[in-house]
Amino acid sequence: MGFERFGIVNYTKETKVVDFVKHLDEGKVMGTQCTKCKAKYFPPRADCPACLSSSFEWIEMTGKGKLITFINVNYGPIGFEDKAPYTLGIVDFGESLQALAPLDKDIKKENVSIGMNLEIKPILLEGGGLSYEFRTGK
Numbered sequence: 001m002g003f004e005r006f007g008i009v010n011y012t013k014e015t016k017v018v019d020f021v022k023h024l025d026e027g028k029v030m031g032t033q034c035t036k037c038k039a040k041y042f043p044p045r046a047d048c049p050a051c052l053s054s055s056f057e058w059i060e061m062t063g064k065g066k067l068i069t070f071i072n073v074n075y076g077p078i079g080f081e082d083k084a085p086y087t088l089g090i091v092d093f094g095e096s097l098q099a100l101a102p103l104d105k106d107i108k109k110e111n112v113s114i115g116m117n118l119e120i121k122p123i124l125l126e127g128g129g130l131s132y133e134f135r136t137g138k
């Protein structure tokens, strides 16, 4: 299983972090942590820009983060036309880990607010692809 299974529109088929997709398929959204300087990354990075080490381990993106900004998308870009309207948000999970993802469509637009608690979860796309989104985690 390769990286081509990731996302609605896939921009890359080759990556050092191909296991990211395997983890999504197992129900886990994973970031990486540099084993040398301990910096954490999401999306995952095999090469640490802070200390230039290529030694990393997978860390699961568990727990809730806080929504720091969001935008309501009414007209999706190429590949996302039929997904709109949707809300894109950036959630801060602490330790400099931030993620950009769409919010679960079950979260009503009027209930979206800065500072709300969200968790990141894998989603299965039509056609068998995998991605992730933010949920309230009821």
Ligand SMILES: [Zn+2]
Pocket (backbone or CB within 6 Å): 034, 035, 036, 037, 038, 039, 048, 049, 050, 051, 052, 053
């Ligand atoms: Zn590092």
